[in-house]
Amino acid sequence: ALENTTINELKESDKKYFLHPTTSIKQHQANGPSFIFKEGKGIYLTDINGDQYIDAMSSLWNVNIGHGREEIAEAAKEQMSTLAYSSCFQGFSHEPVIRLSEKLASITPGDLNVSFFTSGGSESNDTAFKLIRHYWKLKGEAKRTKIIGVKRGYHGITVGATSATGIDQFQNMATAKAPDFVHATTRFKTNCELGDKSDPDYAGSIRGTIEKEGTETVAAIIVEPVMGAGGLFIPPAGYLQALRKLCDEYGILMIADEVICGFGRTGKMFGVDNWDVVPDVMTVAKGITSAYIQLGAVIITERLRNELAEISPNDVFFHGFTYSGHTTACAIALKNIEIIEREDLVGNAKRMEAELMKGFKYLENNHSIVTKSRAIGLLAGFELLKDREKGVPFDQAIMAAPKVVGECHKRKLIVRPVVFEGSNSIVFAPPLITNKEQVETIINKLSDAISAFE
Numbered sequence: 001a002l003e004n005t006t007i008n009e010l011k012e013s014d015k016k017y018f019l020h021p022t023t024s025i026k027q028h029q030a031n032g033p034s035f036i037f038k039e040g041k042g043i044y045l046t047d048i049n050g051d052q053y054i055d056a057m058s059s060l061w062n063v064n065i066g067h068g069r070e071e072i073a074e075a076a077k078e079q080m081s082t083l084a085y086s087s088c089f090q091g092f093s094h095e096p097v098i099r100l101s102e103k104l105a106s107i108t109p110g111d112l113n114v115s116f117f118t119s120g121g122s123e124s125n126d127t128a129f130k131l132i133r134h135y136w137k138l139k140g141e142a143k144r145t146k147i148i149g150v151k152r153g154y155h156g157i158t159v160g161a162t163s164a165t166g167i168d169q170f171q172n173m174a175t176a177k178a179p180d181f182v183h184a185t186t187r188f189k190t191n192c193e194l195g196d197k198s199d200p201d202y203a204g205s206i207r208g209t210i211e212k213e214g215t216e217t218v219a220a221i222i223v224e225p226v227m228g229a230g231g232l233f234i235p236p237a238g239y240l241q242a243l244r245k246l247c248d249e250y251g252i253l254m255i256a257d258e259v260i261c262g263f264g265r266t267g268k269m270f271g272v273d274n275w276d277v278v279p280d281v282m283t284v285a286k287g288i289t290s291a292y293i294q295l296g297a298v299i300i301t302e303r304l305r306n307e308l309a310e311i312s313p314n315d316v317f318f319h320g321f322t323y324s325g326h327t328t329a330c331a332i333a334l335k336n337i338e339i340i341e342r343e344d345l346v347g348n349a350k351r352m353e354a355e356l357m358k359g360f361k362y363l364e365n366n367h368s369i370v371t372k373s374r375a376i377g378l379l380a381g382f383e384l385l386k387d388r389e390k391g392v393p394f395d396q397a398i399m400a401a402p403k404v405v406g407e408c409h410k411r412k413l414i415v416r417p418v419v420f421e422g423s424n425s426i427v428f429a430p431p432l433i434t435n436k437e438q439v440e441t442i443i444n445k446l447s448d449a450i451s452a453f454e
């Protein structure tokens with residue numbers, strides 16, 4: 001632990017000089033930072049007071065292989081000492097980016113074999129939107145500009161990604177929502193997506209939305225295979241297949257935002273693998289490096305790349321970030337994927353899903369406010385209801401989920417609340433190395449935290 005005077009100095013400087021992402025400025029000014037961490041090992045984070053927490057969110061759903069992996073540090077050191085960075089513009093290349101592109105082609109489904117690199121999820125989604133609109137324009141279908149997302153979907157915070165995001169708070173912040181982003185409001189009704197117009201929810205489905213907008217104006221749909229930040233919603237069997245069919249029917253491109261789901265999180269290497277669906281474009285970030293460094297990618301089908309080459313013989317794809325294919329980031333990603341495969345972390349995520357669900361059922365049996373628990377791999381959540389039997393939600397002002405999460409923090413457990421329109425959920429994404437005993441510890445801490453709130 002640090003000296004008290006140092007801790008106080010750090011807190012004061014944090015308040016004074018640091019504008020935190022996705023944080024209440026007022027609360028931060030009043031209370032300072034909620035945590036200051038200094039060390040991470042496995043599923044644990046240790047703060048400057050020396051207190052050890054279970055990071056049951058993998059920080060931001062991204063530290064898939066767990067904290068403190070020496071192997072990654074060594075891979076970074078080796079790459080930085082050899083060639084830290086060289087550009088990938090104008091056909092320049094280096095071995096790590098080539099090997100990583102090759103690796104991604106081998107682990108992604110279907111003919112998703114061609115990668116473009118970014119520094120994160122938002123950049124990946126913006127790239128996907130630009131690439132797809134560029135494609136339609138070159139194909140002589142310039143009217144196809146609309147991107148259809150879904151309500152509660154989260155795709156990031158750059159202007160394009162925020163515009164595709166279906167969560168009001170983020171859109172309100174970026175008052176300049178870009179044109180041609182539309183949101184479907186009906187969640188997961190397979191029959192609607194298959195064309196059942198008799199369903200009262202049809203108009204709000206993705207199919208209903210596409211038809212209302214005009215099928216010839218839609219460039220792409222974007223979905224998270226499992227909705228994460230918007231509240232942890234797992235689609236029913238057949239849903240993603242229905243979307244694939246819908247896109248094929250109208251010649252619309254399907255983007256799977258795998259930023260959370262990718263790299264083992266759902267107990268398969270990619271979220272879409274749970275339903276054997278191959279999108280036209282896949283966006284990834286987070287788990288690609290397990291957060292050891294920033295990296296994202298847009299993976300497109302060979303068919304799409306070949307078509308782009310064909311229709312734009314003299315045209316440069318005028319899009320590229322300075323750090324597209326960052327050498328050290330690619331080397332770290334390769335080592336990270338090697339660890340995921342060597343340690344069968346995808347299999348472990350699947351096995352721990354069963355343990356988590358066992359724990360959630362225990363919570364449901366022992367706490368009358370816990371309901372709707374769900375998990376797919378190590379991506380999980382449950383809801384809190386004031387009256388579970390009658391389906392009565394907690395009053396928004398009670399802040400049920402944030403209060404339970406506050407109790408979790410007191411018990412050295414980090415989880416995340418999601419609150420919207422009368423819904424209070426707690427969501428989890430523990431590192432993929434989490435074992436059975438650790439799941440049990442998480443459940444016991446949760447049970448204590450819920451009791452303290454009840």
Ligand code: PLP
Binds near residue numbers: 119258
């Ligand atoms: N897409 C999804 C599904 C996400 O969960 C996130 C981030 O949480 C993003 C995109 C944005 O990624 P980034 O924060 O790396 O820009």
